[in-house]
Amino acid sequence: MKITIIGLGLIGGSFAKDLRLARFATEFVGVEANKSHAQEALKLGLVDRVEPLEKGIKNSDLVIIAIPVDKELEVLPAVLDGIDRGTTVTDMGSTKKVITELVKSHPRRNQFIAAHPMSGTENSGPTAAIEGLFKGKIAIVCDQENSGPQHLALVEKMFQVLGMDIAYMSSDEQDHSTAFVSHLPHAAAFALANAVQDKEDRSIIFDLASGGFRSTVRLAKSSCSMWKPIFEQNSHYVVNSLDVYIQHLQQFRDCIKNNQFDKLQDLILNANKIRTILEGENPHFIKNEEKIVKLYTKQQ
Structure with missing residues (x-):
């Protein structure tokens, strides 16, 4: 099987590492617009060779697009135009509605x-690629009814090999959900980093920064070229999630400002419930390995 990976950064490179190991x-084959990244990817052995897009996707069994979502608006149609009839194409973008509407x-x-x-x-580039990045995580597959069963089965098998669970939802549902669990945390981290840097005595603050602060603000180191287009493409749901978050921040602030510490205690205890939610089993994400294997076998 020939796999072509477009974009050899953290996600594309990590896919290459784990799929090669498996x-x-x-x-x-890699397709990478950044020449230094292409050289690094070859040096690290992420791909066997790097080729231009048109040549790289020819005779490929699976094309994985792992580039910023604004660049994907240009690349995905070109890939679909240039692939062979049997080639499967998948993308790894954090937004989906704009992408699926496009094609x-x-x-x-x-x-x-x-x-x-x-x-x-929060890291980027080929050197950020790590083994096991996807193991035990969830892969969202959107609008599967619009994809051919043999193509869907190949991508499902790929995620299964990586040790991922698969969640099925519409593109709109995906954008809505990830606005709260992925896009909002990044927006909050960017804002927190700016708030702390805005302090006049910030050098003292950074000297005192503990592990808790560092883990909270870690996402603020994430690439602007990746996150700016995500916020642009999912602006409606990101604004909605920020409005909800700001409402809760104001409620927390007002409790402290008005000495309503009993109410503040209730807010903290309610927030503590997130532990049982995160540690519990989620019945919505169920692997159907029998289906995956059967469909995948049909393609052979």
Whole structure:
């Protein structure tokens, strides 16, 4: 099997590492616009070679698009235009509605699987790629009814090999959900980093910064080229999530300002409930390995 990975940063590079370890494919080809990243990816052995887009996707069994979502608006149609009839295409973008609307009428839409692996770090570039990044995490597959079963099965098998659970939802549901659990935390981290840097005596504050602060603000180190277009494409739901967050921040502030510490205690205890939610089993995310294996076998 030949896999072409477009974008050899954290996500694309980590896919290459784990899929190579799993012997999921025999040939890994990279497409990378950044020349230094391309050289790094080759040096690290993430891919066997790097080629231009048109050549790189030819005769490929699976094309994985792992680039910022604004660049994907240009690349995805070009990929669908240039692939062979049997090629499967999937993307890893954090927004989905704009992407799927863009190609909904493309004659090869059924060869495309809109996906989003819920995993990552604040680092970027080929050197940020790590083994096991996706294990135990959730992969969201969107609008699966618009994809051919053999193409869907290949992508499902890929996620299964990586040790991921799969959640199925519409593109709109994906954008709404990730606005709260992914996009909002990044927006909050960016704002917190700016708030602390705005202090006149910030050098003293940074000297006192503990592990708690560092873990909270860690996401603020995330790439602007990746996150600016995410906020642009999912602006409606991101604004909605920020409005809800700001409402709760104001409530917390007002309790402290007005000496309503009994009410503040209730807010903290209610927030503590997140522990049982995060540690509990989620019945909405269920692997159907029998279905995955059967469909995947049909393609062979």
